[in-house]
Each structure stands twice: as C-alpha cells, then as structure tokens.
Amino acid sequence: MPATRELAGLLGLNRTTIAAAYEILESEGLIAGHVGRGSFVTGNGSTTGAGTDWTALLGHAGQEASGPAGGAPFGPAGELISFVMSRPSRELFPLDDFRASCAAVLARSDLADILQLGSPSGYEPLRRRLLDEARRQRLAGPGDDLIVTNGCQQALDLVGRVLLRPGDRVVVEDPVYTGLKNLLAGMGAQLVGIPVGPDGLDTDRLERALSREKPRFIVVTSNFQNPTGATLPLAARRALLDMARSAGVPVVENDSYGELRYHGEPLPAIKELDDSGSTVLVRSFSKVSFPGLRVGWAVGPKPLIDRLRHAKEASDLHTDQLSQAVLLEFSISGRLEAHRQRVLRAGAERLAATLDACRRYLPAAARWTQPEGGMNVWVRLPEPLDAGELLPRARKEGVAYVPGRYFAVSRPEPGALRLSFAGLAPDEIRTGLRALGRIVEAGLEDSRRSFDPAPALV
Amino acid sequence: MPATRELAGLLGLNRTTIAAAYEILESEGLIAGHVGRGSFVTGNGSTTGAGTDWTALLGHAGQEASGPAGGAPFGPAGELISFVMSRPSRELFPLDDFRASCAAVLARSDLADILQLGSPSGYEPLRRRLLDEARRQRLAGPGDDLIVTNGCQQALDLVGRVLLRPGDRVVVEDPVYTGLKNLLAGMGAQLVGIPVGPDGLDTDRLERALSREKPRFIVVTSNFQNPTGATLPLAARRALLDMARSAGVPVVENDSYGELRYHGEPLPAIKELDDSGSTVLVRSFSKVSFPGLRVGWAVGPKPLIDRLRHAKEASDLHTDQLSQAVLLEFSISGRLEAHRQRVLRAGAERLAATLDACRRYLPAAARWTQPEGGMNVWVRLPEPLDAGELLPRARKEGVAYVPGRYFAVSRPEPGALRLSFAGLAPDEIRTGLRALGRIVEAGLEDSRRSFDPAPALV
Numbered sequence: 023m024p025a026t027r028e029l030a031g032l033l034g035l036n037r038t039t040i041a042a043a044y045e046i047l048e049s050e051g052l053i054a055g056h057v058g059r060g061s062f063v064t065g066n067g068s069t070t071g072a073g074t075d076w077t078a079l080l081g082h083a084g085q086e087a088s089g090p091a092g093g094a095p096f097g098p099a100g101e102l103i104s105f106v107m108s109r110p111s112r113e114l115f116p117l118d119d120f121r122a123s124c125a126a127v128l129a130r131s132d133l134a135d136i137l138q139l140g141s142p143s144g145y146e147p148l149r150r151r152l153l154d155e156a157r158r159q160r161l162a163g164p165g166d167d168l169i170v171t172n173g174c175q176q177a178l179d180l181v182g183r184v185l186l187r188p189g190d191r192v193v194v195e196d197p198v199y200t201g202l203k204n205l206l207a208g209m210g211a212q213l214v215g216i217p218v219g220p221d222g223l224d225t226d227r228l229e230r231a232l233s234r235e236k237p238r239f240i241v242v243t244s245n246f247q248n249p250t251g252a253t254l255p256l257a258a259r260r261a262l263l264d265m266a267r268s269a270g271v272p273v274v275e276n277d278s279y280g281e282l283r284y285h286g287e288p289l290p291a292i293k294e295l296d297d298s299g300s301t302v303l304v305r306s307f308s309k310v311s312f313p314g315l316r317v318g319w320a321v322g323p324k325p326l327i328d329r330l331r332h333a334k335e336a337s338d339l340h341t342d343q344l345s346q347a348v349l350l351e352f353s354i355s356g357r358l359e360a361h362r363q364r365v366l367r368a369g370a371e372r373l374a375a376t377l378d379a380c381r382r383y384l385p386a387a388a389r390w391t392q393p394e395g396g397m398n399v400w401v402r403l404p405e406p407l408d409a410g411e412l413l414p415r416a417r418k419e420g421v422a423y424v425p426g427r428y429f430a431v432s433r434p435e436p437g438a439l440r441l442s443f444a445g446l447a448p449d450e451i452r453t454g455l456r457a458l459g460r461i462v463e464a465g466l467e468d469s470r471r472s473f474d475p476a477p478a479l480v
Numbered sequence: 481m482p483a484t485r486e487l488a489g490l491l492g493l494n495r496t497t498i499a500a501a502y503e504i505l506e507s508e509g510l511i512a513g514h515v516g517r518g519s520f521v522t523g524n525g526s527t528t529g530a531g532t533d534w535t536a537l538l539g540h541a542g543q544e545a546s547g548p549a550g551g552a553p554f555g556p557a558g559e560l561i562s563f564v565m566s567r568p569s570r571e572l573f574p575l576d577d578f579r580a581s582c583a584a585v586l587a588r589s590d591l592a593d594i595l596q597l598g599s600p601s602g603y604e605p606l607r608r609r610l611l612d613e614a615r616r617q618r619l620a621g622p623g624d625d626l627i628v629t630n631g632c633q634q635a636l637d638l639v640g641r642v643l644l645r646p647g648d649r650v651v652v653e654d655p656v657y658t659g660l661k662n663l664l665a666g667m668g669a670q671l672v673g674i675p676v677g678p679d680g681l682d683t684d685r686l687e688r689a690l691s692r693e694k695p696r697f698i699v700v701t702s703n704f705q706n707p708t709g710a711t712l713p714l715a716a717r718r719a720l721l722d723m724a725r726s727a728g729v730p731v732v733e734n735d736s737y738g739e740l741r742y743h744g745e746p747l748p749a750i751k752e753l754d755d756s757g758s759t760v761l762v763r764s765f766s767k768v769s770f771p772g773l774r775v776g777w778a779v780g781p782k783p784l785i786d787r788l789r790h791a792k793e794a795s796d797l798h799t800d801q802l803s804q805a806v807l808l809e810f811s812i813s814g815r816l817e818a819h820r821q822r823v824l825r826a827g828a829e830r831l832a833a834t835l836d837a838c839r840r841y842l843p844a845a846a847r848w849t850q851p852e853g854g855m856n857v858w859v860r861l862p863e864p865l866d867a868g869e870l871l872p873r874a875r876k877e878g879v880a881y882v883p884g885r886y887f888a889v890s891r892p893e894p895g896a897l898r899l900s901f902a903g904l905a906p907d908e909i910r911t912g913l914r915a916l917g918r919i920v921e922a923g924l925e926d927s928r929r930s931f932d933p934a935p936a937l938v
Binding site: 073074075076077079080107109110112113115117120121124125128133134135136137138139140171172173175176179183184185188201204205208267270271272296298299300308312313314315316323325326329332333335336337338339340341342343344345348 | 568595
C-alpha cells in the first residue's frame with residue numbers, strides 16, 4: 023500500500039483520515055502493517071491453500087442477483103432525498119405502542135412456549151387469527167389453509183420451491199418487483215412478462231401467453247403494483263381468473279400493498295373471486311407495520327399449503343416466534359388498526375404531494391401513473407431521456423430514484439423511473455421532485471442541443 | 481356424518497364430546513349442519529370448480545418431506561416421557577434475563593432502525609460481534625465473511641441453493657439429522673451416506689466416496705452429531721480436511737451443538753484447522769438459548785458468503801431484526817454466557833442420568849454411544865428387535881423416542897433409536913429408561929418365544 027502521507031496527498035484528504043482507514047483495514051485482517059516497511063495486503067485467505075475454487079464452483083449455480091439493493095448508486099443516502107426504497111416511513115413507527123405490545127407478550131405466562139421450538143405452520147394463535155380473519159373476509163373457504171412465512175418474499179420463495187422445475191415458464195408483470203425477478207430467475211425459471219398499463223396487466227396478452235407458453239403459474243399484484251402503482255380493475259381480475267382456470271394454471275396473488283388504499287373503493291381480491299381453488303394469496307405485516315419483523319402469510323388450497331409447510335420446515339424450521347407473538351398482540355390490542363389509520367392519512371398526503379409535484383415540476387411530455395394507494399408512482403420521462411443516465415446528475419443535485427430498467431422483464435423502458443414516496447415527508451417530496459424537474463429539463467435541453475446540426479467550421 | 485348420538489355410542493364417548501367436535505369441524509367449514517337433516521361434509525374447496533389440479537401439479541415437485549415431525553406416533557406428548565425432540569429444556573429458559581434483554585432493546589434510541597427493513601447480511605451490530613468473535617477464535621481469517629441466517633437450518637438451505645444442481649451428489653453422515661436429509665433430497669441431490677461410528681464419520685469410506693462419487697460438497701457435524709452424539713476426533717478432522725482439499729470439495733461444518741460440551745477437551749473446529757478456504761462453518765443461538773428465536777450464522781470464504789447473501793435476499797430479504805437485537809443484547813450483557821453455564825450443568829446431569837440409566841435398565845446386549853455433550857444418545861437394541869415396532873408399546877407404557885430408521889441414509893438400523901435427553905429432568909430420564917428397559921426385555925422375551933419350535937399337534 024502507498025504510505026499514508028502519499029495517499030493523503032493523492033486523494034486530497036487529511037493524513038489522519040487515511041491512517042484511520044488503514045487501521046480499519048488492518049483490524050479486518052485485510053492489510054498488515056510492518057514497522058519501518060509500511061502496510062501490505064495480506065492476500066485472500068481463500069487462495070492460500072490448494073483448497074476450493076469458489077469462483078468455479080459458484081459460477082455454475084446461476085443464482086447471481088441483480089437489482090438496486092447492492093448497486094453503488096443506491097447506497098447510503100446521506101443528504102439525499104431518496105425515492106429509492108419501497109418501505110414505510112421510520113418516523114411513523116408507533117414506538118410506544120410497539121413497546122406496549124412487547125411488554126404484554128413478555129408478561130405472558132406462556133412466554134417460554136414462544137421461546138421454544140415452534141411449528142412450520144406458524145405460531146398457532148397468530149395463524150388461527152389470520153385464518154379466521156381470512157374466512158370472515160371470504161378470502162379462505164373450507165378447502166383453504168394458511169401458513170405463516172417470513173414476509174411475502176418467503177411466501178413467494180416457498181411457492182417457487184414446491185411448484186417450479188428448472189426451465190419452467192412463469193408469467194409475471196412487466197415491469198415487476200426486482201425481488202420476484204431475481205427469485206424466479208435464480209430458480210431457473212423463464213419469465214414471461216405481461217405488460218402492465220395504468221390498469222394493471224394486459225389481459226389480452228395474458229390470454230395469448232397462457233395458451234402459447236404453458237406457464238407453471240402466474241404471479242399477479244392485484245393492488246398498487248410495485249413498481250407501477252397500478253391496480254387491476256374488477257373486470258380484469260375476473261378475466262384473469264377465468265383464463266387461468268381454464269388453462270389449469272395456478273394464480274399467485276401478491277398483495278403486500280392491498281391494505282394501503284388511500285382513496286377509491288377497495289376491490290375484492292382475486293382469491294375472493296375464485297371458487298375453484300386455483301389461487302394462493304400472499305400478504306404481510308411488513309408494509310403496514312414494521313418490515314424489520316419478518317412476518318407474512320400465504321392462504322390457499324390445502325394441498326398446496328401442506329407442501330409449503332414441508333418446504334418451510336426445510337428452509338428454516340419456522341418463522342421467528344417472538345415477532346409473531348408481538349405482531350399478534352399488536353393486532354389484537356387494536357394498535358395495528360390505529361397505526362394503519364395513521365399510515366393511511368400520511369400515505370394519502372404523500373401520494374397527493376407526489377402527484378401534485380409531478381404535475382408542477384415535470385415537463386408536459388412526462389407521464390406518470392395515478393395510484394390510489396401503496397408506495398410507488400411510475401414516471402415515464404419524455405424521449406430521448408434515459409433515467410439511468412440522469413441518475414448521477416440527480417444524485418449530485420440531492421435526489422435519488424430507481425431507473426425503470428431494474429424492473430424490466432423483457433421490455434426495457436429507458437425513460438421510466440420509480441418514485442417510492444412512502445418514506446418521505448410531503449416537503450421532502452416537493453423538494454426532491456423540484457430537483458428532479460430541473461435535471462429532466464436540463465437533460466432535455468442537452469438532448470436538443472446534441473441534435474442541432476453541427477455548425478460550419480470556420 | 482353419523483348423528484352425534486350414534487357416533488357417541490360407536491366410540492364409547494359422551495355425546496357432548498362428539499357435539500363439541502362437530503362444532504369445531506363446522507367452525508372450520510369442514511362440515512355443515514342442516515336442522516332436521518344432520519351434518520354433511522362440505523367437500524374440499526379445491527375441487528368445486530374446473531380450476532387447478534394441485535395433486536397433479538405438486539406430484540412432480542419431489543419435495544415431499546419425511547420424518548418424525550409430522551408422523552402421528554410423534555404427536556403431542558400428553559403424559560409421555562418424550563425423548564423425541566432434540567431441543568433445549570423449556571424449564572431452563574431464563575425468562576427474567578430474557579425480559580431484561582428485551583427491555584434494553586426497547587429502550588434504545590435506535591429502536592426504529594431495528595423495526596425498519598434491514599440487510600440480507602444481518603443486523604450489523606450483531607453480525608460485527610459474531611465476526612469479531614469468530615476472528616478471535618481463529619474461526620475466521622482475512623478471506624472470510626459472515627452472514628446471519630434463520631438458524632442453522634437456513635444456513636444449510638442457502639448453501640444448498642447456491643451450490644447444488646439437481647442430480648448432484650452430497651456426502652453426509654449416515655445416520656443423519658432428518659432436517660438435512662429432507663432438505664437435500666428436496667433439492668434433488670443424491671445423498672452419499674458415510675457411516676458414523678462412536679468416533680464420528682468413517683474417513684476411509686469418505687476417501688473412497690470422494691474419489692468415486694465426485695460430490696458437490698460434504699456436510700459434517702464436528703461435535704455431538706445428531707442423532708448419534710458422536711464427535712469427530714482431531715486426527716479425523718485433519719484427515720477429512722486433507723481429503724476434501726485435495727479433491728477440491730467444500731466442507732460444510734454443521735456445528736449447532738458445539739457449545740454444549742459437558743466434559744472432555746474442546747477440539748478445534750474444522751474451520752479453524754482449514755487454511756485453504758474450503759470450509760464454511762454453521763452455528764446458531766438455538767441450542768444454547770431460545771430455538772423459538774430463529775438466529776444462526778454461517779462464516780466462510782467471502783465469495784461463498786457473497787452468494788449466500790444473494791440467496792438470502794431472494795429467500796426472505798433478511799432475518800428478523802427484533803430477535804437479532806435481543807440476542808445481541810442477551811450476549812453482550814453476559815446473560816447468554818451465564819445461561820450457557822446453567823445449561824452446561826443441567827446438560828451434564830442429564831447426560832449422566834441417561835448413560836447411567838442405559839447401563840442400569842437396558843439389556844446387556846444393548847449398545848449406546850458415550851457423547852461428551854449435545855442432546856442425543858444413540859442406542860442399538862439387541863437383535864432381532866425393531867425399535868419402530870416397539871414404539872407403540874413404549875408409548876402405551878409412557879415413553880417415546882425416534883426410531884433409527886428416520887435418520888438412515890442408506891444403512892437402515894432397525895434396532896437403533898435416538899434418545900434426546902436435554903429436555904428432560906434426570907428423574908424423568910430414569911423413569912423413562914426404566915419403562916423402555918421393561919419393554920425391550922418383553923420384546924426380547926417375545927422374540928425368543930416366537931423362535932421356539934412349534935409343539936406337536938395332538
């Protein structure tokens with residue numbers, strides 16, 4: 023390694039900063055300092071023996087994920103106004119209510135049972151309550167059962183595990199949540215993307231895909247789809263269900279956002295409309311309460327849930343019981359519903375601020391969706407702008423978003439971007455979109471200039 | 481359904497009991513009562529429409545699990561003395577210490593960060609502590625990294641996900657923990673079982689298997705193997721590592737029980753002996769503290785841990801952060817170590833009671849392992865006894881265990897059974913083994929009688 027003085031000069035940083043960085047590297051065993059000789063890279067432990075060639079071994083597994091989570095431009099936000107994460111606002115967490123729910127659980131006489139090994143089906147009192155609720159809401163019939171999972175993500179994972187064989191086709195929305203894309207691709211599935219318009223996925227295309235592609239299953243987001251915010255209208259839900267039923271293709275209804283409707287009439291879930299036992303519905307506590315507690319569930323036909331339970335046991339035995347018990351108490355006590363009402367009020371304000379600021383600050387040729395809930399608005403910038411290319415400039419101006427291409431299945435939309443608004447206060451939303459508007463205008467200006475005929479050289 | 485009066489008569493039960501049972505069935509939608517006509521099975525919702533043929537769809541997935549967890553003879557214990565579950569004693573849980581750790585977490589100023597969406601690598605303060613500890617114990621070198629998982633089970637699952645392709649061979653111990661068998665078989669792996677003797681797995685057979693079978697990886701339990709309780713001696717650890725290294729086959733060291741050594745000298749982990757970066761070590765809080773909180777970890781070469789992180793994100797985004805924060809606090813505060821000392825004292829007593837009662841109550845021809853820690857003793861009954869056939873009688877006499885065949889890979893041992901002693905008090909252990917001794921003697925008596933020459937018919 024260069025001497026600290028030398029590197030400090032090279033990078034224009036204070037020498038103590040460099041020394042501190044070297045200290046961290048040394049404490050992690052990555053470099054070793056030798057008095058009078060300087061610092062040396064210790065070399066990677068995995069290459070010191072004959073041993074295992076991990077690169078060769080891992081190269082074949084085809085599990086590489088891609089997406090915004092790891093990418094440098096989406097790293098820690100700093101002073102940024104970040105529209106990057108589709109997650110609830112930390113500031114709205116009702117900490118005292120959460121503490122009260124924990125206290126109630128800790129005071130219970132059966133606390134030891136919560137700490138003991140549990141069931142792959144879930145913590146029974148929670149499972150029972152969720153199933154009763156699902157029955158009351160006509161989301162579960164006599165042929166259905168329910169399993170608790172680590173959020174929606176694990177429910178989708180378990181469905182993939184029990185249904186997919188490598189090479190199988192799966193119908194998904196296009197664009198779609200990167201976590202689903204990576205999950206299915208990692209399992210060796212071939213994704214068949216169905217375009218999502220302002221009214222959800224295109225059912226004509228779906229019909230063609232069902233007959234041509236013989237997919238193993240369909241994953242559809244009924245409400246406030248991630249990334250577009252689109253909701254599938256009632257007629258489209260019925261049509262989708264009819265098509266899936268006659269093709270004998272199961273429907274996985276991903277409904278992480280359904281409880282976050284800020285206005286408009288709630289629609290019946292596809293699961294509710296389905297009396298043929300073809301649908302499994304996936305929901306979670308994460309978007310409406312605390313995503314750091316990983317609790318979701320799947321409700322669907324018993325033969326499927328039985329198999330999900332086996333897959334769950336193989337995956338991780340069962341979902342954490344402390345969090346299941348706390349969320350059950352949070353729900354039974356009425357605190358969840360009270361919190362949901364606060365989240366709905368805040369969400370309505372934030373959505374309105376986003377749509378209003380889009381109107382005010384984005385150029386006339388830009389288009390964006392008009393969600394009635396959820397956490398995401400999908401913006402299409404006018405041609406020839408590329409949202410990915412604009413991002414570095416946007417970050418320099420203090421605003422970040424996820425370019426649309428991260429969500430593309432087979433129809434890249436270079437001009438698209440996702441605005442996740444739920445974690446930002448209305449003021450931040452306005453400031454962020456004002457900055458974005460300036461950058462977009464500047465980008466358009468640049469593009470016009472670059473298309474000007476070159477002046478004569480004189 | 482028969483009328484309640486009729487069924488009550490048939491089963492010799494009170495009519496109100498039957499009525500209560502019908503009420504439960506009705507509340508679950510499985511039967512419907514019609515006044516004056518009786519009760520009728522409602523039929524399975526999954527067969528009421530054209531819909532999805534789940535049996536056909538699921539039949540091909542090859543994910544069916546087998547094992548003691550679901551089987552009827554291992555159901556709720558009632559008045560049984562149950563040696564069935566390899567899990568810690570509920571009675572030893574230090575509830576007040578647990579409450580104090582939760583209170584400390586709930587009082588933290590960064591509580592909201594714990595409730596917010598986290599990292600696939602784990603809750604950073606916990607991950608950092610575990611990695612520092614691993615470095616201090618020479619279990620992690622400069623080329624290593626650490627990921628937090630939902631217990632050891634998920635660590636094994638993630639390793640399978642990133643390394644296995646269907647049809648791959650995996651070397652495991654024979655007999656082996658059913659959860660590992662089901663997991664790997666569910667992934668389409670072919671298991672190559674290496675016999676486990678009192679001194680752990682047979683390294684000669686391992687050497688032959690490595691050259692003949694070209695396995696994708698080896699899973700080995702260094703300490704107090706489940707189900708045998710056997711520990712791999714130092715020389716065998718070194719031999720295994722050399723063989724694996726020269727064959728270029730990675731070693732997955734499953735060490736859920738390592739911290740539960742009741743006597744004898746601790747041995748260095750295979751991971752510690754390995755300077756070639758071929759080993760990933762899997763550990764957990766579950767056996768030494770609270771299995772209802774699903775927190776374990778894997779420490780190994782960075783390229784592998786990177787891929788496990790991608791697989792983890794696809795599986796369930798990240799491990800529950802409330803439990804991670806609570807277990808971190810439980811550990812930092814010294815309460816974990818204090819609890820471990822109590823668990824070690826109790827475990828030593830229970831192990832001694834088990835071995836002593838085996839000597840006292842089992843017939844002279846029976847054999848059993850002599851573990852120095854963990855939760856399991858492996859008993860071999862004399863021929864021609866079948867531990868599975870004896871089980872119904874044992875349950876009738878108030879004692880339960882898991883027959884050896886559940887753990888078999890390719891060498892069924894009908895006479896073997898697993899005694900999981902950690903959850904039972906010494907008195908229960910003695911009472912249980914006295915009952916087991918009687919049943920075994922009776923079984924031997926029966927078998928002698930059935931081999932008597934048939935008397936002449938007169």
